[in-house]
Amino acid sequence: MMIHPFKKLLTAASLLVVGAVTHTAHAAAYTYEFKTFFDTSTPDNLVDTKTLNYSVASLQISDTAGGVVLTLTQNANPFPALTSAGTFIEALWLNTAAGTAAGQSGVALTSPSGYVAAGFSQDAGYNYKWNLDFQSNAFAEGQSAVVQLTGAGITADSIVAAKAPIMLDLANVGGVYGSAANSHVHFVVGKAVAAVPEPGTAMLMSLGVFAMVGLKRRRH
16 A cells, blocks of 8 residues: 655654654753761761751762763752861762763863772772762862763663762861761762753654654554
């Protein structure tokens, strides 16, 4: 049976949309907030934590070709600082597959940032494979860093699914939490929030659904 040229065009367009939607559906993006920290004012309890009603830092994780892009921002916040310079983000620790790290923009990474095959332990016995170190006393409030992790198996979902929560090292901390001898406090993330698709992506997904429904109806 001969198919009308217009129907051929419609079918081809539908398949293209469906393919694009399938590709989009595999991309993931999440946002984390750092509100919970290990309370250094109670040294007798190494797993004692406190949760703030504000976020000292935010982290966005997005899939990209061959890996993920991390966008870390230190928010303007009232957490006590040791000096008038304010607090500084010194490091970020997380877990995913092996690969390489490269700074894209903002505050730069320093050596030995990257994947640590042997792993290392931090507060509460959490173990990590990735260490991202930033320039000392440079990552201040209001500043951001964009880092790309590249490697087979590195995805936003793999980071979210890791057993150990993403941990952040905040330096130049004062008040009851820090001193000149040790001004570091470690924060851990709460539950990840999945990013809402952009309007264009949402529309494309809707078109894909309609296209698949249309194709299914024609087959019956």
